Amino acid sequence: MTFAVSVGGRQVECAAGQTLLDACLRAGVWMPNSCNQGTCGTCKLTVRSGAVDHGDSPLDTLTADERAAGLALACQARPVGDVTVGATGAEGRATHPLRDFTATVLEVADIARDTRRVLLGLAEPLAFEAGQYVELTVPGTAARRQYSPANTADEDKVLELHVRRVDGGLATDGWLFAGIAAGDIVEVSGPLGDFHLPSEDEGGPMVLIGGGTGLAPLVGIARTALRRHPDREMLLYHGVRGAADLYDLDRFAELAEAHPNFRFVPVLSHEPEPGRRGGFPTDAFVEDVAGARGWSGWLCGPPPMVEAGVKAFKRRRMAPRHIHREKFTPADEG
Structure with missing residues (x-):
């Protein structure tokens, strides 16, 4: 089952159970986004018609009054029918489509105290802007962790990640500082986030x-x-x-x-x-x-x-x- 999401003059198909943000980004329709976990409020939008399931939207990020007023967090809200939403600045703005892919671990190296560099080789180039991030799926789990590559946009075949160990961490102590090795296959999603240099950058300090x-x-x-x-x-x-x-x-x-x-x-x-x-x-x-x-x-x-x-x-x-x-x-x- 799919629903139609109208945003910024465009229409996107959203599968049942899929978030508004995920559906839009995969279709190349920009929406403001940052943490994608419901904690920052960057992706807050207005539901102009139709209804959504707010899912795990925290009350301290999206209050009961805001929900009653038709606001929603795009990274958490899932439509329960066709909807029309308004996202600030979405009109006419494009983004690199979000996609899922696999990468091969090329190198793992300790570079500082409790800090590693992980290089991931891609079979196909990843279109992104410097500053955006990717999500890695922790093997054997459904858990995902976010890492920002140190790459420029033209360095699109090998992603350079800097990872700091978290004591007892599922992804770090349990994987990235434990059994990960060159040749391993990693599940990755990206790009995500709005933290990047604007195209109208004029060269100021x-x-x-x-x-x-x-x-x-x-x-x-x-x-x-x-x-x-x-x-x-x-x-x-x-x-x-x-x-x-x-x-x-x-x-x-x-x-x-x-x-x-x-x-x-x-x-x-x-x-x-x-x-x-x-x-x-x-x-x-x-x-x-x-x-x-x-x-x-x-x-x-x-x-x-x-x-x-x-x-x-x-x-x-x-x-x-x-x-x-x-x-x-x-x-x-x-």
């Missing part, structure tokens, strides 16, 4: 702040931005507990050599070391930049870091519309 492996999507975004405008001013902060958590320093040294206006700033929060910046990366930005009018800001990391970054950017007079964020949660369950 940028600051990017990543916490832990929240650095990964920023690597792709930074390299994409520098390819478009090689001389732009760019600050990239990497916040970690100690020097043992830093990685890819050679990569950033090469970027700095090729782009004189690029600067990489590692910041150690809990294990100070001579010659290294201490404290938190969001505070380091405030210390380094007196004013950020005309800048764009990019944040990816644990929710407290992202929230502190938004405050830091606003404190330096960055326009709210130029602040981009991705709450990179390694998931308590790993």
